Amino acid sequence: MNLSDIPTRRKQAGFTLLELMVTITVAAILTAIAFPNFRDLLKRSAVSGHSNELIGDLNFARETASTEMSFVSICPSANPNAAVPSCAASESFAQGWIVYKAPSAGTNFSSATGFALLRISQSFTNASIIADSSAPITFDQRGGVLIGGTPRAELFFVCAKNAADSIGRSSPRAAGQRVSVLSAGRVSATELPTSSDDSGAELLCKPS
Numbered sequence: 001m002n003l004s005d006i007p008t009r010r011k012q013a014g015f016t017l018l019e020l021m022v023t024i025t026v027a028a029i030l031t032a033i034a035f036p037n038f039r040d041l042l043k044r045s046a047v048s049g050h051s052n053e054l055i056g057d058l059n060f061a062r063e064t065a066s067t068e069m070s071f072v073s074i075c076p077s078a079n080p081n082a083a084v085p086s087c088a089a090s091e092s093f094a095q096g097w098i099v100y101k102a103p104s105a106g107t108n109f110s111s112a113t114g115f116a117l118l119r120i121s122q123s124f125t126n127a128s129i130i131a132d133s134s135a136p137i138t139f140d141q142r143g144g145v146l147i148g149g150t151p152r153a154e155l156f157f158v159c160a161k162n163a164a165d166s167i168g169r170s171s172p173r174a175a176g177q178r179v180s181v182l183s184a185g186r187v188s189a190t191e192l193p194t195s196s197d198d199s200g201a202e203l204l205c206k207p208s
Contacts, residue, residue, distance in 0.1 A: 047176055050127045051179055054121075054158070058187045061139050062185045063143075064101075065140060066143045070102075071101065071104060071105050073139075074136065075087035075100075076097050077097050077121070078090075080098070080122050085098050087136060092128065099120075101114075106146060128159050128166065131207075135148040143184070143185040145181055145184070153181060153182050154181040157176060157177075159176035167202050170194050171194055171195065175191050177192060178190050
């Protein structure tokens with residue numbers, strides 16, 4: 001008999017129970033480390049995304065008012081999904097907002113003659129946007145800002161939040177942003193201070 005005729009036993013590859021337990025433990029540790037970082041990344045992305053959307057619509061309103069020699073306003077929406085959305089008497093923009101032409105400064109949107117709906121922003125639950133005024137923000141023909149018909153600046157506070165909260169928090173892991181609209185119409189954004197205390201972090205996300 002030749003040695004080549006003798007069947008050989010192949011070594012079976014696989015995991016031992018100990019190796020499997022070690023692998024599961026390492027995966028659990030890595031997940032525990034990575035999840036908070038991923039959650040914070042989502043919060044920072046929400047702040048950045050909603051701030052940029054608001055800044056874009058503010059600049060659009062200003063440019064439209066200047067080029068078309070009209071009043072263009074922005075107000076928080078009470079019902080963004082309605083056929084004819086309306087303005088909410090609120091400082092909160094988390095329900096979305098509407099951009100519209102108006103026959104005069106400081107007037108809420110309606111279907112009457114002289115109004116024209118330009119843009120609609122939908123509601124969201126992952127951030128709060130709080131303005132320091134509940135009146136519509138109006139850009140005049142020169143691009144200046146009028147609040148209730150009076151020239152003045154406007155501030156917005158944008159912070160990440162959980163769906164169940166009404167106001168976000170500016171924390172060291174996810175700082176909020178303050179969007180400023182000068183009375184001359186220029187729009188800019190700066191990072192808010194942060195606080196590790198929940199109550200303090202919430203206070204930073206609304207007008208003082």
